[in-house]
Amino acid sequence: xxxxxxxxxxxxxxxxxxxxxxxxxxxxxxxxxxxxxxxxxxxxxxxxxxxxxxxxxxxxxxxxxxxxxxxxxxxxxxxxxxxxxxxxxxxxxxxxxxxxxxxxxxxxxxxxxxxxxxxxxxxxxxxxxxxxxxxxxxxxxxxxxxxxxxxxxxxxxxxxxxxxxxxxxxxxxxxxxxxxxxxxxxxxxxxxxxxxxxxxxxxxxxxxxxxxxxxxxxxxxxxxxxxxxxxxxxxxxxxxxxxxxxxxxxxxxxxxxxxxxxxxxxxxxxxxxx
DNA sequence: CACGAGACCTGTTCGC
DNA sequence: TGCGAACAGGTCTCGT
Numbered sequence: 001x002x003x004x005x006x007x008x009x010x011x012x013x014x015x016x017x018x019x020x021x022x023x024x025x026x027x028x029x030x031x032x033x034x035x036x037x038x039x040x041x042x043x044x045x046x047x048x049x050x051x052x053x054x055x056x057x058x059x060x061x062x063x064x065x066x067x068x069x070x071x072x073x074x075x076x077x078x079x080x081x082x083x084x085x086x087x088x089x090x091x092x093x094x095x096x097x098x099x100x101x102x103x104x105x106x107x108x109x110x111x112x113x114x115x116x117x118x119x120x121x122x123x124x125x126x127x128x129x130x131x132x133x134x135x136x137x138x139x140x141x142x143x144x145x146x147x148x149x150x151x152x153x154x155x156x157x158x159x160x161x162x163x164x165x166x167x168x169x170x171x172x173x174x175x176x177x178x179x180x181x182x183x184x185x186x187x188x189x190x191x192x193x194x195x196x197x198x199x200x201x202x203x204x205x206x207x208x209x210x211x212x213x214x215x216x217x218x219x220x221x222x223x224x225x226x227x228x229x230x231x232x233x234x235x236x237x238x239x240x241x242x243x244x245x246x247x248x249x250x251x252x253x254x255x256x257x258x259x260x261x262x263x264x265x266x267x268x269x270x271x272x273x274x
Numbered sequence: 275c276a277c278g279a280g281a282c283c284t285g286t287t288c289g290c
Numbered sequence: 291t292g293c294g295a296a297c298a299g300g301t302c303t304c305g306t
Contacts, residue, residue, distance in 0.1 A: 003299060038282090065300080081300045083284080098284085117283045119300065158276065167301085174299055223299065239299095260278075262297080281303085288296070 002065060002080040004139070004172030005215030009230060010086050011067050014111075015060040021088045022109060024057045024069065031104040039100040039113065041123045048124050052076075052103065064135050064171030068128060075128040076103075078113060084120030087112045135171040139208050149208075150201035153193040161189035162259040164208075173208065176221060176239045179264045180211040183238045183246075188272045189256075189263045195273055238264040 002010070017023035032052040034045045043051070055071040062068070067086065069076040078086065087096075091110045101113040101122055113122065123131060136152075137144045152170075156163060163169050164178045173181070182189050184207035187200065196204070215221065220230030223240075237247050241264060242255040251268035 006299075079300085082298070083300095115283095116285070117298090117300095119283065121301095156275090162277080165300085176299060221299075260280095261300095277306085279303105279305085282301095284298100286296105286298085288294105290293095290295105 002084065002220070003174035003177050003215070004062075004065060004212055005177070005218075005232065006220035006230065007062050007065050007067050007080065007172075008216050009220040010080075011060050011062045014067075014069075014086065014088065022107075024060060024088065024105075024111065027057050027105040027107065027109070029053055029055050029057075029071070029103055030106045031102075033102045033104075034100075035102065036100040036115075036118060038118065039115065039120060039122050041121050043124060051124065063128075063132050064138070064167055065174070066132070074124050074126050077123040077125065077128060077131060079121045080115070081117070081119035081121065083117040084113065084115040087114055134168050136167060136169045137171065139170055139172055139212060146202040146205040147198075149205045150196070150198050153196050153201055153204075156193045158193050159189065159258065160187055160191045160193055160204075161261070161263055163193050165259070165261070170208075172212070175261050175263075176236070177208075177211050177215060179239045180237060181208045183265060183270060184211060186269050188270045189258050189265055191273060238266060240264065 014024045029052045032049045034040050034048060037045055040048055055073055058070040058072065060069055065079060067078045088109055088111055091104055091108050096114060098114050098116045099112050100115045103111040113120065125131060137148065160182060161178060164173050185204040187204060214235065215232045218230055218232035218235060221232035222230045223233055238253050241253045243252050246253055246266035246269055249266065249268045251266055253264055254267050256263050
């Protein structure tokens with residue numbers, strides 16, 4: 001499910017609350033339970049469950065596809081991978097299937113990490129920067145400029161699709177937003193990164209930021225049975241639109257496999273450069 | 275360094 | 291209808 005816009009949406013919900021759900025800010029943890037041990041990367045289950053009670057939630061933030069709760073002593077960091085979700089519910093709610101980790105708060109609410117496929121991961125650390133050390137820039141950061149993207153593209157000799165999915169190159173893009181951004185930029189997913197001109201790089205930079213902002217504006221995308229709330233899936237131009245007409249030119253959208261990932265593009269609008 | 279295959283998991287959809 | 295194969299928003303590790 002979750003790429004940058006979905007994680008940003010969930011972070012905003014946890015930070016600000018909703019009409020029928022309180023904000024987590026200021027809440028104090030009373031108890032923690034790990035239901036699927038492999039979810040927790042560090043520390044041990046015993047230390048995790050022992051260190052959390054008593055800590056207060058100071059803030060909620062996002063870095064790439066990671067979501068973090070700043071607590072009084074540590075940072076509690078989640079990566080939702082393919083099917084993870086974070087839900088705030090009353091503690092008397094019966095446990096839904098696929099809940100992997102629970103954080104109870106004084107006041108009767110709990111945060112539930114639900115993850116059907118068990119790929120999601122959680123860290124409790126006092127050094128979040130170490131965890132994020134290998135991540136590339138934040139695409140929506142004002143310090144990330146078109147020129148930076150151009151230089152990073154020039155420094156590599158890789159196909160655009162796998163490169164944009166590489167979180168050490170740029171943090172936050174996944175399969176949906178990469179396909180959408182490349183289509184908007186008119187660039188073929190197999191184009192080599194160091195063939196792009198400054199103009200191409202600027203177009204790609206603009207497209208990446210536009211599709212991410214569009215995703216955030218729609219509260220992310222909800223596909224299949226995973227996630228809820230967002231409706232960006234109704235605005236896909238190429239992702240999972242195989243055979244449908246390209247919104248620009250009407251040519252049928254094609255699907256190929258690149259780096260073992262389904263890749264959707266318009267052969268007319270996104271030609272390989274000579 | 276770049277790339278492909280396989281692993282990790284469960285659930286849905288596709289194709290015969 | 292039934293049943294196995296293919297596929298799914300991600301990332302890591304290993305081998306070439």
